[in-house]
Amino acid sequence: MSEPASDPLYAQHAGDRATIFHDEHDIDTARLGQLAGRVGKALMDIVLGTILAVVAVPVIAALAVILAIRLGQWPFFWHRRIGQYGKPITFPKLRTLPKATPRYALKDGGAVIPVxxxxxxxRHRHLDELPQLLLVPLLKMSLVGPRPKMPDRFEPTDPGYRDARQLVRQGCTGLWQIGHESHYLVHERPEYDFCYLQYGSLRMDLWILWRTALLMVGGKTIRLSTVPRWVLGAGWVNEGRIRAVGGARFLISSDRLASGRRPAA
Structure with a gap:
């Protein structure tokens, strides 16, 4: 797998684990606001993530028993994905595909056919992904964020797109997951991830969680043009960092969103 592009705002050590800013002059007021937002996001992941993980355990166990009986095999399998700063993460999923299905089959190749x-x-309600919640309180994943990508050899993407979206923790749900175009591969609709990177906020996270819950019980998907103005914020990553890792051509202007303008942070 190719290495993620280096981020000039971070120093990295073995394992692609980012540490601290090495240029304190880069920290301006907007950056401090983003850092404060990330602290709040981490706290939400720990507190709300723990509650949701505890609630999900009996549901996961019940579904696992049903799947074991219906499929006649172990109901879990492990998937390796790429997390923040290119660090690999491994999480369990409930088995919904035939055992002969390639572990890293892309859904556009005709190999992803439920049993x-x-x-x-x-799969339609994303209930097979519930075990991912167990990684959220450990801060290996976030409740909300870009979908964790498969390794490049299985899911090749533009390096700028890949590295920009990996500047934040990957999420159990996100704009693409609740979007009207989620039947496409996620990198075929990069505007969902970049809307989240550029205009995300804790308000947006809570709204996405609410829309995810509605979707799981039969609610409607969303379009970027229907994202409400009040959830838009200062974003999780400033545009300079996105440009620095080669993601400039994926940036989206605020006039593509419902508000037509970006509100104050």
Whole structure:
């Protein structure tokens, strides 16, 4: 797998784990606001993530028993994805595909065919991904963020797109997951991730969680043009950092969103 592009605002050591800013002059008021937002996001992941993980455990266990009986095999399998700053993360998923399906099959290749209607229902409602919640209180994933990408050899993408979205923790849900175009591969609709990077906020996280809950019980998907103005914020990553890792051509202007303008942070 190719290495992520270096981020000039961070010093990295073995394992692609970013540490601290090495140029204190780069920290301006907007940056401090983003850092404060990230602290709040981490606290939400720890507190709310722990609550949701505890609630999800009996649901996961019940679904696992049903799948074990229906499929006649172990109901879990492990998936390796790429997390923040290119660090690999591994998480469990509930098995919904035939055992012969390649572990890293892309859904546009015709190989992703659920075993039956029940497993198709689990995939459609994203219930097969519930075990990912167990990683949130450990801060290996976030409740909300870009979908964790497969390794490059299985899911090749533009390096600028890949490295920009990896500047934040990857999420169990996000704008793409609740979006009207989630039947496309995530890198085919990069505007969802870049809207989140550029205009994200804690308000947006809570709104995405709410829309995810609605979607799981049959609610409607969203379009970027329907993202409400009040959830837009200062973003999780400033545009300079996105440009620095080669993601400039994926930046989206605020006039593509419902507000037509970006509100004050």
């Amino acid at each position: 039956d209607r029940f497993t198709a229902f689990l």
